[in-house]
Every structure is written in C-alpha cells, then in structure tokens.
Amino acid sequence: MLPENAVNIKIRIKFSKTGSLKFISHLDLQRTMQSSFLRSKLPIYYSEGFNPHPKVVFSPPLSVGVSSLTEFVDVKMLADVAPAEIMEKLNASFPKGLCALECYTPTAKFTDIKWGLYEVKFELTGEIPEDICQKAQAALTAEEIIIEKFTKKGEPKRVNIAEGMRFESAALEGSVLTVTAKLSCDDASFVNPKYIGETLTCAMPEVFTGAEEETCRMAVYLADGETLFK
Amino acid sequence: MKIPESILKKVEKPGRYTGGEWGEVIKNPENVDIRFAFCFPDTYEIGMSNLGIRILYSILNDREDTWCERAYAPWADMEEQMRAHGIPLCTLESGTPLSECDFVGFSLQYELCYTNMLNMMNLAGIELESKNRKNDDPIIVCGGPCTYNSEPVADFVDICLIGEGEAELPELMDIYKKHKKMGFDRAAFLREVSKQESMYVPSLYDVEYNGDGTIRSFTPKYDDVPAKVRKRIVKDMDTAPFPKNLVMPFIQTVQDRIVLEVYRGCIRGCRFCQAGLVYRPVREKTPEVLNEQAKILADATGYSEITLSSLSISDYSCIEKLTDELLPWTNERKISLQLPSLRVDSFTKELMDKISTIRTGGITFAPEAGTQRLRDVINKNVEKADLLRACRVAFEGGKTQVKLYFMQGLPTETDEDLDGINELAQSVIDEFYATPGRAKKSPQVTLSAACFIPKPFTPFQWEKQFDMEELLRKQKYLTGKITNRKIRYNYHDAKVSRIEAIFARGDRKLSAALLEAAKRGMRLDGWEEFFDYDKWMEVFEYCGIDPAFYANREFGEDEILPWDNIDIGVTKEFLLRERHKAYGEKTTPNCRLQCSGCGANKLGGERTCCPKMQ
Incomplete structure (x- = not known):
C-alpha cells in the first residue's frame, strides 16, 4: 500500500519493441523493463514485501518473434515528473529495440483493447501470380476461415476465425507481399497473427510455403475496431 | 553474419x-x-x-x-x-x-x-x-x-x-x-x-x-x-580493474545479478578444494572500494540484487564494516543483498536480522563429511556443535528447512562416516524440535551429496577416486540408512563425477580421446540430456585409454604429475605435508590463525594475511 498523502501518479508509456527485442518473451521483457526503470532512476513506486520490485503493468503480450510499434506499460510515480523528462530518461536507459514514444495519464483500461492492426510482410521466393493481392484478399475475407488450433491437451481442433479477422490491404512490391489486417485481441475470439500466413499458405501453398514472414503490431483499437486505444 | x-x-x-x-x-x-x-x-x-x-x-x-x-x-x-x-x-x-x-x-x-x-x-x-x-x-x-x-x-x-x-x-x-x-x-x-x-x-x-x-x-x-x-596474480585488488558496466542479458541467466567480488583466495585450506589453493594468496578489497564499486554497478546495470562473492564470505575480515556501508543505500533503493557461502561458525542472529535475504531465503551449510574424524581428515574445521548452533539460530528465526552439502567417497571414508551423515541430519531434526519458539511446522533436511573428485593442486591430488561400483554402493548404502521422511537425500551422478575425475588429473594422452569424442559429435556433456557415459567408455576404448589409470589410481608421491610444470605458488611439499596430516587426522589452522607455509606468499599481494617474504 502507498503511504497516506504520498504522491501517486499513474503514468502510461507507449513504446515500440523491435529488432533483437522481438525475440524476447513477455517475461523477459518485464525483466528488461525493470532494469531499465532502475537505471533511469525515475521515482517509480515499488511493491512492498520481501522482494520489492517496480510495480508495472503491461498491455497484452506479443508472441515471440513479432515486433510492435504500439506497446503500453503503466507505472506509478512517487513524484510529479514532466512527460518529456520521463521519455528522455527512459530512452537513455532502454536497450536498442525499445523506444518510449509517448507518455501520459491513462484513461482507458488495457482490457478495453479489442483489436490489433498487424502488418505481415512475406518474402516470396517462387513464381508470383499476377493477381496475388486479389487472391490474398479473397482468402482472408472468406466467410469461413478454418485453421487448426491445438487444445491444452494437445489435440487438434478446427476453428473458424473469420469473425476475428478484418482484412485491410494487400500490396506487392518486388517479391515482398505486405498484408495488413485487424485481428481480434478479445480473450474469447483471439486471433494470432501467424494465422494470416497459415491461411494464405493453405489457399496458395505453391506461393507461400517456406516464405519468410515478418510480423509487426502497428496499432490497437477499442471494441469498435476504429477508435485508437490510448 | x-x-x-x-x-x-x-x-x-x-x-x-x-x-x-x-x-x-x-x-x-x-x-x-x-x-x-x-x-x-x-x-x-x-x-x-x-x-x-x-x-x-x-x-x-x-x-x-x-x-x-x-x-x-x-x-x-x-x-x-x-x-x-x-x-x-x-x-x-x-x-x-x-x-x-x-x-x-x-x-x-x-x-x-x-x-x-x-x-x-x-x-x-x-x-x-x-x-x-x-x-x-x-x-x-x-x-x-x-x-x-x-x-x-x-x-x-x-x-x-x-x-x-x-x-x-x-x-x-x-x-x-x-x-x-x-x-x-x-x-x-x-x-x-x-x-x-x-x-x-x-x-x-x-x-x-x-x-x-x-x-x-x-x-x-x-x-x-x-x-x-x-601463476600470475593481481597484486592489489583495490586498484584492479573492475567492470563498470555489464552486458545485461535479455533472458534469465544463472547469476542474474551484480556479483561483487570481495576478495580472492581462501584462508581455509580444505584438503579436497582446488579453488581454495589455486587462488591463494588471499587478497582483500577494502570496504570503501567495494561500496563505491557496488554503487557504480547498481547505477549502470539496474540490477536489484547484489551478491557478495568469494569462496567463504564470512571469512572476509571487514564483513561487518562492508554490510554497514552497503545496507543503508541498498535498502533505500530496494536492492537486496545476498551472502552466499556462509560458514556455520559465522551464522549468527545479528547477521540474520541484518540481511533480509538470509531472513527469507533457505539456508544451506556444507559440513562436507558426516563424522568429526573425516571432517578432520579433510580439514573442514567445523564441529557438530557449530552446525547445531547455527541451525538453532535459523529455527528460532522461523526457518524449517536446512540444506546440507556433503562429499562421498573422500579418502579414508568408511560406512561409519556415511552413517554419520544420516546421524547429523537426524541431530538437526532433533535440534529443531528442541528449539523453543520454532515454527509450528514439520522440519525438512535435504542432504545433497557430491562424489569426491581428486583435483590437481590439492593435498588429495594423489588420491584415487573410488571405482564406480563402490561409489554406487555408498549411495545405495546411505539411501538404505535414511528412514526418517523428514530427511531427503539427493546425490550426484557417479558417472559424471568419474568422467570429471578422468579429465581433472589427465595428461596429454587424453587429447586423443577428446578429439575422438568431438568427431563423434559429443558435446553439452554438462547437461543430463546429452551426457552419455557409455559413449565416453567407447571413446576411451577406441583410443586405447584406460580411464581407471586417471580416475581410480593412487598416483605415486614421487611420480611426475601432468601439472608439475605449473607453479601456483603453493608448493608440492606443502601439499604432501597436508596429505600426510590428513592420514593422521590432524587439522591445519586457517591462514589467519597461523601461517602454515604453503608458499603462496612468494607471489606477493596487498592485504593478504601472509607473512611477507624475507
């Protein structure tokens, strides 16, 4: 518990996680964040107890291998520090690949995040059909998009993810196909961005099998899928 | 790339x-x-x-x-x-x-x-x-x-x-x-x-x-x-370079904290311990320098734990002063201080009250042998009474679990010494129930036993390791002796210890075995998943090498040892003297009580406890 009358300011930091950092698990991100905060010497509120640590809360985790331009972490400060100073000190303490982008008093809750906009770049190696963008759009906007998930017991289960997939765009530049889509972040209908590639491979195995893919979370939205989460 | x-x-x-x-x-x-x-x-x-x-x-x-x-x-x-x-x-x-x-x-x-x-x-x-x-x-x-x-x-x-x-x-x-x-x-x-x-x-x-x-x-x-x-040493630890910045791993590592090296060497001279002898002479850093270095590292890394590192931290002559300097600011900055490798004779209520990690973590002691006789043979200089007193302090502080490290297969060890391990564990349990104000829980003593490995540059460098059959028999024997369910007994894989013994006292002929092992794709031998004793035996056989020659043979005192061309400071004469004292069950006082003339003082060094060379 905070001491009475203590300044207790909740701050939200929007940051990006790219480069080497995309291979770091959520748990290890927390460790990296914690040591970064300690290096920054910002007046962070610590939990009490035997093993005090900075009290920080993260927006929903990313899969290992996925980068993001829009992650959030909430911290409590024990003094009023100007946002510009927070950003400057954090960025001086972050490893390459983490970058604080914005810093403000939060209003929305992390549970309000319902949609994520993802960009997936496919490096295609084989012959590329002329109408690949249309074909990709067709595959990703089908009424039924069936993928195979595994239950906790390890048994395969076929699931229709069409409800949680909103195709946005497909564009070809050289041999790189860039697909963007909004995917559900809701607990019940969560769609992993790797299903974009799986769906396309299923539709056009000759084009997508073995293609390198690079995935990035670009933005997150509220339930309407339009209003940016802040 | x-x-x-x-x-x-x-x-x-x-x-x-x-x-x-x-x-x-x-x-x-x-x-x-x-x-x-x-x-x-x-x-x-x-x-x-x-x-x-x-x-x-x-x-x-x-x-x-x-x-x-x-x-x-x-x-x-x-x-x-x-x-x-x-x-x-x-x-x-x-x-x-x-x-x-x-x-x-x-x-x-x-x-x-x-x-x-x-x-x-x-x-x-x-x-x-x-x-x-x-x-x-x-x-x-x-x-x-x-x-x-x-x-x-x-x-x-x-x-x-x-x-x-x-x-x-x-x-x-x-x-x-x-x-x-x-x-x-x-x-x-x-x-x-x-x-x-x-x-x-x-x-x-x-x-x-x-x-x-x-x-x-x-x-x-x-x-x-x-x-x-x-051997070369750093003469003055205070002015020795120390890393002002550390590479901060992204993933959890084994020692994921600031390691503050307090001193090098060891005053004890346990007769099986290579580190205690090859790092001699003891050279300390001053508390002022350590405090300054700890602050620099805390700022540079963002770690929230500092561990005081040495072979036996309670033997540091200024431990009190050091913790007094560190605790005010580490407490304030919520950095926890860890003191590993505590000896039983230094485990006190004051220390436990002062250091929160001791208050909260488990406690571990290393009596190494089950009877006083064998502890004298290995020069451990710890008595049963010390151990029980330390355990009582811990039990009074609310602890219920104690971990004890032992070594099995030490020179001169008999079944009586193995019985002693069980009896010692039993005494710790008895001590728990005899402690007023103990926790109202069941106690647990965990025995962790390694197999003795004769190491170069120790008084036991000439000793043989018991053969596999005997090592396994010893483990089975003790398993059979332990009937109290409050005592848990873990032991190291004897096969791993044997391979270590072979290479520890190996000569150049073993290069052929390593080359052959590499050809066969053997690696990650420190990992249970990959260590394969039978493969090693095949390699030795293929190369015409008898593993028992290295692991299970008593080396002659007048034999040229593979490592005789290296001078670690401590002399072969001293090691021999210590070996013979071991057989006489005679202990050697620690370096601070009395110099036993090991020879390491010829290397010089500041803040040692050695007499200066004439």
Whole structure:
C-alpha cells in the first residue's frame, strides 16, 4: 500500500519493441523493463514485501518473434515528473529495440483493447501470380476461415476465425507481399497473427510455403475496431 | 553474419543468439587492430553469469586497439540449424565468424565443457589441433580454473594463461600487435609468448612416458622456453580493474545479478578444494572500494540484487564494516543483498536480522563429511556443535528447512562416516524440535551429496577416486540408512563425477580421446540430456585409454604429475605435508590463525594475511 498523502501518479508509456527485442518473451521483457526503470532512476513506486520490485503493468503480450510499434506499460510515480523528462530518461536507459514514444495519464483500461492492426510482410521466393493481392484478399475475407488450433491437451481442433479477422490491404512490391489486417485481441475470439500466413499458405501453398514472414503490431483499437486505444 | 530471423523463430530461447543487449560494446572494425572472440564453452545463460568474463570483456574493450566480442555454445536445436544451413559460429556483437578473429579465447571452468570448446571450434570451421592451424588462423587461448591442468586440451590450444587474466591479456595483446606490425609469424609469436610470466604454450614441450603410462620427462623444446610456468596474480585488488558496466542479458541467466567480488583466495585450506589453493594468496578489497564499486554497478546495470562473492564470505575480515556501508543505500533503493557461502561458525542472529535475504531465503551449510574424524581428515574445521548452533539460530528465526552439502567417497571414508551423515541430519531434526519458539511446522533436511573428485593442486591430488561400483554402493548404502521422511537425500551422478575425475588429473594422452569424442559429435556433456557415459567408455576404448589409470589410481608421491610444470605458488611439499596430516587426522589452522607455509606468499599481494617474504 502507498503511504497516506504520498504522491501517486499513474503514468502510461507507449513504446515500440523491435529488432533483437522481438525475440524476447513477455517475461523477459518485464525483466528488461525493470532494469531499465532502475537505471533511469525515475521515482517509480515499488511493491512492498520481501522482494520489492517496480510495480508495472503491461498491455497484452506479443508472441515471440513479432515486433510492435504500439506497446503500453503503466507505472506509478512517487513524484510529479514532466512527460518529456520521463521519455528522455527512459530512452537513455532502454536497450536498442525499445523506444518510449509517448507518455501520459491513462484513461482507458488495457482490457478495453479489442483489436490489433498487424502488418505481415512475406518474402516470396517462387513464381508470383499476377493477381496475388486479389487472391490474398479473397482468402482472408472468406466467410469461413478454418485453421487448426491445438487444445491444452494437445489435440487438434478446427476453428473458424473469420469473425476475428478484418482484412485491410494487400500490396506487392518486388517479391515482398505486405498484408495488413485487424485481428481480434478479445480473450474469447483471439486471433494470432501467424494465422494470416497459415491461411494464405493453405489457399496458395505453391506461393507461400517456406516464405519468410515478418510480423509487426502497428496499432490497437477499442471494441469498435476504429477508435485508437490510448 | 547474424543468424537469420527465420532460424531464430525456430529455436528455443532465441534471445540467446541475438546480441544487442544493454551494455554490449560495439566498435568500428576499421578502427581496431585486434579482434578477440571471448567464448564460454557452455550455453549463454551459464556463460553470461561468469564474473571473470565480465571483467576481461571490459578490460579488453577499454583498449582502443581491441574489440572483444562474445560467443557461447549453441543449444542442440540451434546447432542443428547452423549445420543444416552452413552458418558458422559467429560473435554476438557483430556476427563475425570466429575464424576471422585474431584471438578466440575460451574460459575453461569445468572439465565437462572441453567437448563444447571443440564443438564450438568445429562449428566455426577452425582446425581443432594447433599443429594444423595456419599462420592466419585464430590464436586459441584459454584461461580459467581448468587451465591449471590443461594437459588434456594441450593438442588444441595455443596458449594457456595461468592465473588471473587481468594483467596477462593486455600484455598478450601488446605482444600480438608488435608481431602483427612486423609481419606475423605464428611460431615466432608463440615462442615469444612462452617466455612471458604465466603464459604456457603446450606445443613447445615434449612429454615422454614410462612403460606404465606415467610421465618420464617433461621438457621444453628450446632452451629459452621456461621449464616451469608460474601463476600470475593481481597484486592489489583495490586498484584492479573492475567492470563498470555489464552486458545485461535479455533472458534469465544463472547469476542474474551484480556479483561483487570481495576478495580472492581462501584462508581455509580444505584438503579436497582446488579453488581454495589455486587462488591463494588471499587478497582483500577494502570496504570503501567495494561500496563505491557496488554503487557504480547498481547505477549502470539496474540490477536489484547484489551478491557478495568469494569462496567463504564470512571469512572476509571487514564483513561487518562492508554490510554497514552497503545496507543503508541498498535498502533505500530496494536492492537486496545476498551472502552466499556462509560458514556455520559465522551464522549468527545479528547477521540474520541484518540481511533480509538470509531472513527469507533457505539456508544451506556444507559440513562436507558426516563424522568429526573425516571432517578432520579433510580439514573442514567445523564441529557438530557449530552446525547445531547455527541451525538453532535459523529455527528460532522461523526457518524449517536446512540444506546440507556433503562429499562421498573422500579418502579414508568408511560406512561409519556415511552413517554419520544420516546421524547429523537426524541431530538437526532433533535440534529443531528442541528449539523453543520454532515454527509450528514439520522440519525438512535435504542432504545433497557430491562424489569426491581428486583435483590437481590439492593435498588429495594423489588420491584415487573410488571405482564406480563402490561409489554406487555408498549411495545405495546411505539411501538404505535414511528412514526418517523428514530427511531427503539427493546425490550426484557417479558417472559424471568419474568422467570429471578422468579429465581433472589427465595428461596429454587424453587429447586423443577428446578429439575422438568431438568427431563423434559429443558435446553439452554438462547437461543430463546429452551426457552419455557409455559413449565416453567407447571413446576411451577406441583410443586405447584406460580411464581407471586417471580416475581410480593412487598416483605415486614421487611420480611426475601432468601439472608439475605449473607453479601456483603453493608448493608440492606443502601439499604432501597436508596429505600426510590428513592420514593422521590432524587439522591445519586457517591462514589467519597461523601461517602454515604453503608458499603462496612468494607471489606477493596487498592485504593478504601472509607473512611477507624475507
């Protein structure tokens, strides 16, 4: 518990996680964040107890291998520090690949995040059909998009993810196909961005099998899928 | 080249292979003369925890002319990918293949990592045997505790640095730079290196053997190559370079905290312990310097734990003063202080009250042997009463669990001594119930038993390890003795201990076995998943090597030992004296009570407890 009358300011930091950092698990991100905060010497509120640590809360985790331009972490400060100073000190303490982008008093809750906009770049190696963008759009906007998930017991289960997939765009530049889509972040209908590639491979195995893919979370939205989460 | 992302996505813990951590040193290759790949022959998590590498990484990179980078042994899944895609082992910082570096250094911390060293060289496309390497190939240099008897790897390494690398490495870099300017000639370079204090070049010595396999002679090939190589030490620990910045691992490592090295050496002289003797003389840092260094590291790293490191922290002469200096600011900054390796005679209520990690964590003591007789043989200088008193303090403080370390198969050990282990554990349980104000819970004593391994440069270096059958019988015997369910008994794999014993006292003939093991793809021997005793036995048989010659043979006192060409300061005469005292069950007082003339004082050093040389 905070001491009475203590300044207790909740701050939200929007940051990006790219480069080497995309291979770091959520748990290890927390460790990296914690040591970064300690290096920054910002007046962070610590939990009490035997093993005090900075009290920080993260927006929903990313899969290992996925980068993001829009992650959030909430911290409590024990003094009023100007946002510009927070950003400057954090960025001086972050490893390459983490970058604080914005810093403000939060209003929305992390549970309000319902949609994520993802960009997936496919490096295609084989012959590329002329109408690949249309074909990709067709595959990703089908009424039924069936993928195979595994239950906790390890048994395969076929699931229709069409409800949680909103195709946005497909564009070809050289041999790189860039697909963007909004995917559900809701607990019940969560769609992993790797299903974009799986769906396309299923539709056009000759084009997508073995293609390198690079995935990035670009933005997150509220339930309407339009209003940016802040 | 950096590992492609498509491969990183396929392996476990890709954070091991990305580099890019906070604190890594990046330089422009155009601006340096020397590229040094510092390798740890085990996984990233273990290697990143090593204090020695952290120190030497910073010393080398403090030089403008040198860029030191890191490399670790890849896990099996990554190795498979690398071999399938023809990716050589590269440094983490720049992705430079090790084969393109001027130096490839290995820190040899335990015998089971030898195969990892060879596998890493193989993955890098470097010729394993030094005689096959060409003028432009990297110089293979090694250091660390295994280097005190580096004979098993003699065919593979170019240079062994004996002792503490802080002073040796910069000197080696200077010599290399000089030779590079003159037009580098490998043989001339190694010859000059061999003449330096503490630098051992195995290829410049000839070994002859007697008919029974023991060493007949060990002679330098040239007159100007010294017959004996003396260990180098850092004289003044206060002014010794320390890493002001650490590379902060992205993934959890074994020692994921600030390691504050308080002193080197040990005053105790337990007769089985190599570290206690090879790191002599004891040299302390002052509390003021340590406090300052701790602050610098806390600022630079953002770690929230500091562990005070030494072989026996309570033997530090200024421990009280040091904790008094550290605690006010570490408490304020919520940094927790850890004091590992506490001896029972130093475990007090005051200490427990002061240090929160002692208050909350489990407690562990190392009586090492079950009876007073055997504890006297090994010179442990701990009595049962000390142990019970320490346990009572812990129980009064609310603890219910105690872990006790033992060694099985020590010289002169009988079943009575094994009974003693069980009885000691039982006494700890009794002490718990006799403690007023103890927790209202059931106590638990965990016994963790290692197998004795005779190590070079210890009074027990001549002793044999009991054979496998007897080691297993001892483990079974004690298992049968322990009936109280509040006592748990864990023991090390005797097969692993035997392989360690073979290499610990090995000579050059073992290089052939290592080469064969490498050819058969053996590596990651420190990992249960990969260690395969039967494969090792096949290798020895194939090479015509009798493992019992090394592990289960009592070495003769007048025999030339494979490591006799190394001078660690402590003399062979002292070790012999100690061996004979062991058989007489006579203890030797610690260095602070009385000097026993081990010989380490000839190396000098500040803030030692040694008498100065006349």
